[in-house]
Amino acid sequence: MHMFVYDVAALYAxxxxxxxxxxxxxxxKEYGQRAFALADPDGNRIDIGERSP
Structure with a gap:
């Protein structure tokens, strides 16, 4: 799953x-996003990011 947010640094913290x-x-990222990935309790990967200004 991929999810866009408005303040990825705050969510990361x-x-x-x-x-x-x-x-x-x-x-x-080189493709114009600031992002990280986490695992949900079942181990599924979730990519979270925001577009770089």
Whole structure:
């Protein structure tokens, strides 16, 4: 699943504080997004990002 949000850095901080399993750390991507990936409780990958300005 892919999800776009308005403040990916804030959501990343919440996930870290909540001990969510982060698969890929927050980073600027070459395709114009700032994104990270996490795993839900069943191990499914969820990619979360926002468009870079």
């Amino acid at each position: 919440i996930c870290e504080a909540g001990e969510v399993r982060i698969i890929k750390t927050l980073a600027d």
